[in-house]
């Protein structure tokens with residue numbers, strides 16, 4: 001049974017220039033214990049989806065359509081209080097900005113035990129601290145560093161501490177939003193293996209957000225490729241890697257296979273930014289597509305099922 | 319410990335700066351226009367008596383010798399005799415200082431606490447009515463002209479309604495009566511303090527409110543606030559435990575600076591309310607060329623400013639674990 005089902009989710013931001021449709025009609029589902037990678041270049045709406053799942057969208061955002069069913073309950077229909085109880089207890093998040101995600105004036109251990117205490121009224125402070133100790137063991141931070149303040153930690157340690165924090169309430173889903181982007185390459189690998197580690201041990205579902213397809217390939221069961229606020233291809237990781245269908249996926253994979261990591265990242269930033277305010281009627285990828293046909297720019301393509309688990313949003317796939 | 323080393327280093331710096339100030343003050347007073355001798359020396363005196371007095375004051379010596387004497391006196395704790403009062407400057411200062419400290423630390427701390435409290439609330443309701451009214455009120459109070467407000471307060475509450483004394487710090491009849499107990503005297507001072515305290519409070523709390531508000535708004539944009547929210551913490555906890563302590567840091571600095579400068583900056587208030595404090599004494603001493611008194615007051619102010627800067631740094635290090643010296 002699906003733990004999470006996102007149906008036709010559309011989110012936009014009210015901006016001075018107009019209503020910016022940053023996520024449009026995104027649907028996917030995730031089974032318990034499985035992991036999904038969301039890949040796409042910067043600005044394509046990945047963080048917006050993550051924030052919508054946490055109920056943490058900023059004030060100028062509004063969800064215009066869709067639902068987010070988590071354990072069969074629509075998160076979008078929940079009251080503030082209800083969603084607060086879901087946060088961290090059921091869905092936790094590892095944020096993009098690892099460096100400042102911890103409060104500088106509180107000890108790391110206190111910030112983690114705080115999460116435990118907030119969601120379990122019966123637990124004593126002492127017992128919560130005991131749990132923090134075992135979390136530190138789990139993510140590989142020495143226990144004698146527990147009482148340090150965040151600024152005493154390196155970037156990698158901070159991110160480990162955040163992972164420990166994310167695991168603190170035994171959530172069934174963790175959203176990891178570019179968890180390694182701010183770190184240097186060696187530390188990136190360590191953090192990735194820490195994430196894989198808890199995934200295997202604790203059977204927690206993970207939504208792994210990244211602009212780097214190589215990172216996702218390592219960690220996920222399923223992958224969703226995003227372009228300009230839309231999901232354009234979705235499938236099991238081996239299906240998508242072996243037989244990419246969407247031209248955008250193909251170009252991403254081609255650069256991943258032929259070039260080294262750094263160039264892929266750089267490459268994926270190139271290209272015109274899509275106008276999300278005055279969006280066109282046709283295929284959004286049209287202007288960058290090398291195999292576009294005349295109809296592409298006029299009528300939006302529909303989903304094509306390649307297999308029961310693999311689909312793409314393009315005319316070429318028929 | 320690092321902080322101890324830092325304090326030690328800073329103390330040495332402070333001592334050096336202090337002696338520079340000491341010397342500059344000495345020179346300023348010697349070079350300033352307005353000869354103290356003509357003030358001290360009665361025109362009806364015979365020239366011999368006048369010369370005798372001048373010699374007694376040491377004013378006939380060469381300037382470098384006067385400087386040596388000046389330093390020697392400083393080290394022996396002898397700040398001289400006030401020209402005007404004819405008593406030791408030291409005892410005058412000792413007598414006035416507590417009055418200034420009482421009035422200004424009370425008003426600054428009170429306005430800081432109230433300002434922090436309401437600034438926090440205003441930031442939380444950003445853009446709503448609560449915020450608008452608080453911000454407007456704070457701006458209004460912040461821009462009031464102190465002497466004007468002081469006179470208005472005196473006129474309304476002292477003169478017209480008559481709830482509070484017009485000026486001064488004590489009622490002599492109570493303090494001269496040996497049967498008055500501690501509480502009676504305490505209430506008497508409190509009664510006198512209401513108007514100056516209220517005036518200072520109104521002038522200052524607005525700036526603390528605005529400072530806290532904008533600092534809170536900055537803090538609320540920080541990533542760790544998002545983390546706190548993601549953790550499912552209650553809004554109240556986020557505000558009080560995660561945002562306010564960080565946001566209050568700049569306010570602490572501002573309080574420290576205000577405390578330091580209240581000794582001199584309070585002259586206006588003290589004068590309007592005839593509050594017997596250091597600031598008023600300083601103005602009096604300068605305008606009457608009471609050099610020993612003026613000099614000692616300046617030195618005291620310099621010391622307080624230097625020391626409170628250090629105190630704020632130390633307090634800051636305690637409040638913000640990131641600070642390392």
Ligand SMILES: Nc1ncnc2c1ncn2[C@@H]1O[C@H](COP(=O)(O)OP(=O)(O)O)[C@@H](O)[C@H]1O
Nearest residue numbers: 013015022041042043044045046047048049058
């Ligand atoms: N708070 C906001 N206000 C206005 N626009 C925003 C806001 N946050 C994001 N956006 C816009 O929404 C789009 C998607 O952003 P985001 O979800 O952060 O993308 P990603 O995480 O994939 O880089 C971008 O065009 C971005 O400029």
Ligand code: SF4
Nearest residue numbers: 283286289296314315
């Ligand atoms: S629909 Fe047309 S333009 Fe869009 S990706 Fe497919 S081929 Fe390219």
Ligand SMILES: [Mg+2]
Nearest residue numbers: 046047048096
């Ligand atoms: Mg992002």
